[in-house]
Amino acid sequence: MVKLQIPDTKIAGVTLKNHMLLAAGVLGTTAASLKRMLSLGAGGVVTKSIGPEAIPGHHGPALFPVDGGLINAMGLPNPSKDFVDELKAIQKEGVVVSIFGGTAEQFGTVASWFPDAEAFELNLSCPHAEGYGASIGVNPRVVKECTETVKAYGKPTWVKLTPNVTDIKVIGKAAEEGGADAIVAINTVKAMRISTELGKPILGNKFGGLSGKAIFPIAVRAVYDLYEAVDIPIIGCGGVSTADNVVEMMMAGAQAVEIGSAVYDSVNVFSEIANDLYADDGIKAEEIVGCAHD
């Protein structure tokens, strides 16, 4: 496998110590857990998505393991504005604040609470959030509007897309037109399981989002498609768990990756991957980004 150099510049406007960030939604609700993941080797971290109002989340079960991954329907649990104080306890660099809203105006309100954020990631992609996430993120006009509104706060603006659409390129282009600095692809894949003992859906919310190794090929395909459609950086997300996965995502077109479910298997996943991925005589990531395209 090809070995890389540690990045020496910002990626998509964000200061990263390596090419791997903690994905939104995993250990991202407290400054202590975010700090811990940085100290355990994450090159950057994305917070849990923060919205206009505090939400307790869906009733359980909200997360369960399946072959090759996890299905969740956490239900956007978040402390809303109270997270502003929590975030003061953590450095600014390498911390991306994930935000959501039901309208462009709500996205703007939440963005206005975080003048110290290094960057924003817009959650337009949660697959099971009525009025939020993918329910509005499938509409290119709305994606463009929300992106424009947050971009006006002058920070690098990443837009995280749902794979649950016919053509992800259309949504990626809408984000680019709205001024996005990067696309993050992908959020979880809409999914469900049924308990054959109970004859009922397992999740409290009935359906949720599949993450983990099972969705890696879907994520690679989305990144590959987007690379052909947009000129802004792409951050690959979905089932990344090895150094070879990072390289593959880059070959599809990603400049960096986010890692979520693999943290459940090992909190040391970032340093484990870094050991395999980097070498003093490694090549620059730019040499392989998008190389799988003609």
Ligand code: RRO
């Ligand atoms: O909180 C969740 O249930 C959740 C979110 Br915000 C998201 O973006 N993706 C996901 O699979 N779950």
